[in-house]
Amino acid sequence: MYLLRTRSLNISRLLTYYAWSKAWTRAMWLGIPVQQNPNDLITLQQLLFETKPDFVVETGTSLGGSAVFYASIFELLMHGQVISVDIDHSSAKRTLADHPLSKRIRLLTCDSSSPEASRRVKQIVGDHPKLHVFLDSDHHKNHVLAELRNFRDLVPVGHYIVVFDTNLEDSAEWKCDSPATAVEEFLHESNDFEVDRSWEKFEVTLCRGGFLKRVR
Numbered sequence: 695m696y697l698l699r700t701r702s703l704n705i706s707r708l709l710t711y712y713a714w715s716k717a718w719t720r721a722m723w724l725g726i727p728v729q730q731n732p733n734d735l736i737t738l739q740q741l742l743f744e745t746k747p748d749f750v751v752e753t754g755t756s757l758g759g760s761a762v763f764y765a766s767i768f769e770l771l772m773h774g775q776v777i778s779v780d781i782d783h784s785s786a787k788r789t790l791a792d793h794p795l796s797k798r799i800r801l802l803t804c805d806s807s808s809p810e811a812s813r814r815v816k817q818i819v820g821d822h823p824k825l826h827v828f829l830d831s832d833h834h835k836n837h838v839l840a841e842l843r844n845f846r847d848l849v850p851v852g853h854y855i856v857v858f859d860t861n862l863e864d865s866a867e868w869k870c871d872s873p874a875t876a877v878e879e880f881l882h883e884s885n886d887f888e889v890d891r892s893w894e895k896f897e898v899t900l901c902r903g904g905f906l907k908r909v910r
Contacts, residue, residue, distance in 0.1 A: 705897055705898060706861075706864055708898060709861045709864065709898065709900070709902075710861075710864055710865070713861065713862075713865075713900075718730060718731055718900070721735070722759070723735070723759050723760075723762060723763045723766070724762060724763075724766065726757060726758060726759040726762055726789055727756075727757050727759050728759035728760050728762075728763055729756060729757075729759060729760070730759075730760060730763075730858075730900070731898070731899065731900045733896040733898050733899055734858075734899055734900055734901055735763060736896070737893050737895070737896065737899070737901075738763075738764075738828075738856070739767050741826070741854065741856075741893065742764065742767045742768070742771070742774070742826075743767070743771065745824070745826070745852070745853060746771060746773060746774070746824070747774060747823075747824040747825050747826050747853065748773070748774060748775070748819070748823045748824045748825060749774065749775050749776070749777055749818075749819050749823055749824070749825040749826075750764045750768075750774070750775075750776050750777070750825065750826050750827075750828060751777045751779065751815055751819075751825060751826070751827045751828070751845065751848070752764065752776065752777070752778050752779065752827075752828040752829075752830065753778075753779045753780070753806035753811075753827075753828070753829050753830060753831040753841055754779075754780060754806075754829075754830040754831030754832075754858075755778040755779070755780035755783055755786045755801065756780075756785065756786070757785050757786060757789050758778070758785070758786035758789040758790050758799075759789075760778075760828075760830070761776045761778040761786070761790075761799045762789075762790075762793065762795055762799070764776045764828075765795040765796075765798040765799050766795055768798050769795060769798060774798065775798055775799070775800060776798055776799045776800065777800050777802055777815055777818060777819075778799060778800070778801050778802065779802045779803075779804065779806045779811055779815070779831075780801075780802075780803065780806070780831065781803065781804065781805055781806075782803070783801045783803050786801060787801070800818065802814055802815065802818075806829075806831050806837075806841050806844070807832070807836075807837045807840035807841050807844065808840075808844075809844065811841075811844060811845075812844040812845055812847075812848060815845070815848060816848060819848065822850070823848070823850070824850060824853060825848060825849065825850070825853060826849070826853050826854045826855070826856065827841075827845045827848065827849055827854075827855045827856070828855075828856045828858065829841050829842070829845075829855065829856065829857045829858060829873070830858040830859070833858075833859050833862055833868075833872060833873050834871055834872075835870070835871045835872060835873070835875045835876045835879075836876075837876075838857060838873045838876035838877075839876040839879055839880060842855060842857070842876060842877070842880040842906075843880070846880075846884065846886065846887070846908075849908045850908065851908050851909065851910065852907070852908065853907070853908055854890070854905055854906060854907050854908070855887065855906045855908075856901055856904055856905055856906070857873045857874075857876070857877050857901060857904035857906065858873065858900055858901055858904065859872075859873050859900050859901075860872065860873045860874040860877060860900070860901060860902050860903050860904040861874075861899075861900055861902055862874070863875065873904065874902075874903060874904075877889075877903060877904060877906065880906075881906075885910070886908055886909065886910050887906040887907060887908055887909065888906070888907055888909050889903050889904075889905065889906060889907075890905045890906070890907040891903075891905070892905075893905040
């Protein structure tokens with residue numbers, strides 16, 4: 695038990711240092727800043743390979759690196775589309791202009807915490823799609839909780855909502871106002887989703903407790 699507590703503490707300290715060092719800003723995918731933990735990228739490609747969804751809905755587009763990452767996996771699988779939701783796509787549009795993978799990416803400009811976002815996504819994906827939702831935009835609790843409530847009904851059984859940057863809960867300035875707090879409240883009000891720890895196999899993840907599998 696002591697060793698388990700020590701390991702958990704050491705991983706927490708490593709993640710705190712990782713966030714403080716901004717090492718995640720140096721991650722690139724096909725020459726584009728992807729702004730993710732490489733461990734999580736490997737995990738997500740395995741998730742996409744094993745489940746082969748029709749769509750990934752991501753919130754928080756930034757420069758478009760993560761959208762290109764998901765699209766490149768879909769290109770290899772020869773199936774799948776990315777719907778990337780953000781309030782400002784000016785930078786991503788420059789990145790994706792004439793990009794060979796842009797055919798697999800659709801930019802949806804709106805507030806991902808608003809009912810409009812889920813309504814417009816529903817119009818695109820139609821009935822009974824196989825999809826995952828990856829939440830990586832505004833990380834404050836109320837915004838993430840609104841996203842979780844917005845998109846929950848679009849995710850079929852066996853698929854996931856993945857909440858990024860839950861590790862912010864370890865920071866004093868984010869305590870009780872982080873994605874992790876939103877996840878906790880969401881799970882209290884919904885028994886349709888459960889945390890799936892099997893996707894934390896690399897341990898150093900920015901999605902700790904954030905792989906939410908729809909089970910019913």
